[in-house]
Amino acid sequence: MTIPYRDTLEFIPVDVDKGIDRLTGKMVKADASAPDGYGMVAKCKFCKNYTEEKDYIGICEASEQTPKFIAYGDMLAVTCNQFQKI
Ligand code: SF4
Incomplete structure (x- = not known):
């Protein structure tokens, strides 16, 4: 199951649109698909x-x-x- 970043444990929200992938340190869109294996909130x-x-x-x-x-x-x-x- 593909889930968006905003529904993962690895996502640190910055605002409603974006946040930081805490494993890569990169800024990502909240609605972008998270890589396989990321934890589900x-x-x-x-x-x-x-x-x-x-x-x-x-x-x-x-x-x-x-x-x-x-x-x-x-x-x-x-x-x-x-x-x-x-
Ligand atoms: S059991 Fe809890 S988590 Fe599940 S739908 Fe009801 S309130 Fe939500």
Whole structure:
């Protein structure tokens, strides 16, 4: 799976458009494809419990409330104990 730099652990954001690849030290575009093997940041869009309904907005299927709560695909999930990597 190819992922953009902004979704990798090796990306240090500088602004919304660019950042630094911490392995090469080079400035890169946030939306450019990262090299194979770069680590994926835990985000809702990479979780088995996430069902996308619109662009970047979906439902967390792990939610026990009715209706299930809204999740944003780019929401960081590092503190979610129900995150399940796809
Ligand atoms: S379980 Fe956590 S990481 Fe997964 S979609 Fe729900 S809130 Fe996001």
